[in-house]
Structures are given as structure tokens and as C-alpha cells.
Amino acid sequence: MKPNTQQLSDLTIQVRRDILRMVHAVNSGHPGGSLGCTEFLVTLYQNIMERKEGFDMDGIGEDIFFLSNGHISPVFYSVLARSGYFPVSELATFRLLNSRLQGHPTTHEGLPGVRIASGSLGQGLSVALGAAQAKKLNGDNHIIYTLHGDGELQEGQNWEAIMYASAKKVDNIISTIDLNGKQIDGTTDEVLPMGSIRAKFEAFDWDVLEIKEGNSIDAILAGLNDAKSRTGKGKPVCILLHTEMGNGVDFMMHTHAWHGKAPNNDQLASALNQNISTLADY
Numbered sequence: 001m002k003p004n005t006q007q008l009s010d011l012t013i014q015v016r017r018d019i020l021r022m023v024h025a026v027n028s029g030h031p032g033g034s035l036g037c038t039e040f041l042v043t044l045y046q047n048i049m050e051r052k053e054g055f056d057m058d059g060i061g062e063d064i065f066f067l068s069n070g071h072i073s074p075v076f077y078s079v080l081a082r083s084g085y086f087p088v089s090e091l092a093t094f095r096l097l098n099s100r101l102q103g104h105p106t107t108h109e110g111l112p113g114v115r116i117a118s119g120s121l122g123q124g125l126s127v128a129l130g131a132a133q134a135k136k137l138n139g140d141n142h143i144i145y146t147l148h149g150d151g152e153l154q155e156g157q158n159w160e161a162i163m164y165a166s167a168k169k170v171d172n173i174i175s176t177i178d179l180n181g182k183q184i185d186g187t188t189d190e191v192l193p194m195g196s197i198r199a200k201f202e203a204f205d206w207d208v209l210e211i212k213e214g215n216s217i218d219a220i221l222a223g224l225n226d227a228k229s230r231t232g233k234g235k236p237v238c239i240l241l242h243t244e245m246g247n248g249v250d251f252m253m254h255t256h257a258w259h260g261k262a263p264n265n266d267q268l269a270s271a272l273n274q275n276i277s278t279l280a281d282y
Contacts, residue, residue, distance in 0.1 A: 002047045008217050009081060010278035012042045016248045017275050018078035022094040024268045029095060029103065032258040033149060034075035035216070035244040035272065036180050040147070041079045043220045048228070050142060055085055055112035063142045064131055066116055068124020069149035069178070070104040070262070077101050080113035082279075091282045122155030124148060125175060129165055132173045143231055146175045149196055151183030154192045159204075165236040166205035174227045176239040178213070182256035198240055207235040214243035 003011070015038050023029035043252060045051070050064040067076050074094065081088045086100075093099035100109035103118030116127050124146055132144040152158065165173065194200070201208045207230050211223035223239060230237045245259065246252025249271040255268050263271055 003022055005217055005221075008039075008042055008046060011046065012038050013275045014277065014279040014281075015042055015075060015078045015082065017272060017277060018082075018091055019074040020249070020263065020271045020275075021145045021281065022078070022091055023262045024265075025092070026095040027262045029074055029262060030260045031074065031262070032182070032245040032252060033069065033072040033178065033180065033247075034261070035249060036105075036245045036247050037072060037147065037178055037241075038075050038079075039215050039217050039248070040176065040220055040241060040243070041075055043217055044145060044224065045079050046122050047054050047221060048224045049145065052084075054244040057115060058122075059131070059141055059142075060138065061069060061142065062096075063145060063146045064115065064128075064172070065147070066124045066128040066131070067105065067118050067147055068128075069121060069147065069152050070118030070124075072122075073103060073105050074102070074151075075248070076105060076113075078113075081282075083113075086111065088280075090125040106274070121149070122150045122157045125161040125165070127160055128173060128175070129161055129170055130170075132170050133168070135172055141172070142231075143228065144173045146173065146225065148175065148177050149183070150177055150179045150181065150194075150197065151188050151191065151225045153177065153194060153197065154188075162201065162204045162206065169234050170236050171232055171234050172232065174224075174237045176241050178243055179240050180243045180245040182245045182259065184256065184259045186256055201238045205235060206238045207233070208238045208240065209242040210242065214241040215247045 019034045022032045024035040052062045094101045100111040105114045130145045213219040227237050252258040
């Protein structure tokens, strides 16, 4: 049985705690974007995706997710662990030597749930399109999901893949863009303005929808179900997800400062007090 909205909300709070504690423990990592995408990834894995028990790289007969902006690995690892892919206790090894939970996800550690290395930005969609076309060749009607940063779209390979997807009518893919408007050096408009991302995707002949409240579980559920209903109709589907970087921690929101900075002891205590444990800490 799929979790209800309250259960998704409780898990979201616990995932936030995981993110904060993981990054603090090693004084390294990317809490801002991770916190901004927590509601989305929790909802995707717990309610939307059709997943099988266990894990294999082929992912035949199930939906598959690819994380392209791999620096938000803290949220990815937490959601994977709390979705049963590996023990939650392993989150304590984040970014340590010989850990399977490196700063950017890689495949050679054999971590269940990870299908591509995504340390270099801009490559996830290309890989995902290959997987989507493989599903079509295999007669597998499941969906490929991807997540990308808005700043990540400033890199060129994305647009080659975006052009290819519509040209080849890859209509079993749903690509979500995290529109938080911020990246490591400032706002996306300050670093490299991209104009209307919606207009760009539509110009490349994608079917585009927006989730204006990208940190609302109800809005995410509605948006993802809408996106699923648009697959199989000859066009790739894009979701523009409007999020707040650092969501759920007041001093991390409305700034790009926490893109890649860990909280100190006092800041961690404050952040955790804003997200009281709903399940059990690792």
C-alpha cells in the first residue's frame, strides 16, 4: 500500500535530518539542493515509481530513476536507504574513505539504486534516453525518470539530448528540472541567464508542465500523475519543479550560500530543531 500524504511528510522530515547530519559529520557536501528536492524524491520513490523488490542494473519490468545533478547525493542516498535499497545505518559512512556513499554517486562501489556515475554535470539525460529506448526495444512499458538542476542546463550536452529526445519521439521519459534559481556562485540569472526554460523545451518539441509549489507533497503528487498521463503520446515530458534551495531550514533558504557548505555544530542543532525526528535517526 502506498503511503499517504502524512506518511510522506513524516519521511520528508526524517530525510532532511539525514541530509543535515550526513553533511555535518564530514564537514562536506551539498545540503541546499538536497533539501530543496526532498519532497520530490520522497514522493517519487515512495508513491509514484513502480519498483521491484531488490535491485539489478537492468531494471527490466520497473520504472528507473537517474540523478543527473549528482552533487545532491545526500538526499538521493537517504531516500534510497529509507526505500529499502541498503541499510539506513550505512548513511553514517557518507564521504568517508572506502565508503560506497561517495560525494557524487558512482557505480563501481556497487551501491544498490545507483545506475550511473553523475559527478560531472550535464550527462544524465543522455544516459537516460539510452535506457528509455532500450525499454522500448524490449517491449517494457515502464517509465524513465530523471532529475536535473537548472544551473546544470547551462552545460551543452543537455541540449543535444533534449533535441534528440523529441526527434526520436522518446515518449517514455519524464525529466524534471529543479528550478530553484540558484547555483554555487549566485543566482542562475547572475551566472548565465537562460531566459524561459519552458519556452526552450517547448521549442524543442517537449510536452512541458509546471509544479509551481515544488515543496508541496500534494502538488508534487498531482504534477507527477499528470506527467505520467502524458507519456506514450509521441513526446518526451518535462516537469519544471519550482523549489526553494535549503527548504525546511530557515537560515538556508532564500540564498545560494548553502549550495555546498556544511553547517557547524550550532547551526546543525538549530536545523534539527526545525525538523523534529519523525522516524529514527541512523
